[in-house]
Amino acid sequence: MSNNRRSRTARRGDHQTGGGPVWTAEAVRALGAFTDLHTAAQIFGLAMSTAYLLAKRGQFPVPVIRAGTQYRVPVQPIIAALHLEPEPDQPP
Numbered sequence: 001m002s003n004n005r006r007s008r009t010a011r012r013g014d015h016q017t018g019g020g021p022v023w024t025a026e027a028v029r030a031l032g033a034f035t036d037l038h039t040a041a042q043i044f045g046l047a048m049s050t051a052y053l054l055a056k057r058g059q060f061p062v063p064v065i066r067a068g069t070q071y072r073v074p075v076q077p078i079i080a081a082l083h084l085e086p087e088p089d090q091p092p
Contacts, residue, residue: 025084028075035078037064037071043078 023043031039037060041051044061054060055071062077 025079025082028078028082028084031075033076034065034072034074037073040064040073040078043082 021042028043037051037055038048040060040062041048044051046054051060052071055064055066058064060073062073062081065072065074
C-alpha cells in the first residue's frame with residue numbers, strides 16, 4: 001500500500017461499518033477547501049448512483065460545482081450541514 005493511500009485511510013479512520021469508512025469531524029476538516037463527489041457521498045452515507053443523480057438535479061445536500069466532467073464539493077458547506085463546530089482558529 002502506498003503512503004498516499006495509507007494517509008487517506010488514516011484520516012478517514014479505519015473503522016468500517018458495512019457502507020464504508022466512518023468520517024470524523026477532524027477527517028472532514030482535513031479534506032481542505034474542496035473534495036470530490038465520491039468523498040462527499042461517503043460522508044453523507046449516499047450511494048454513488050444517488051449522489052450523481054442528486055448532483056445532476058441540483059438536490060445534493062450541499063452545493064456542488066461542476067468542472068468539466070467532474071463534480072467538486074466545497075468542504076465548508078459539508079461542515080455546516082453536519083453542524084460541526086468550526087476549528088478554534090477559523091471564524092464561525
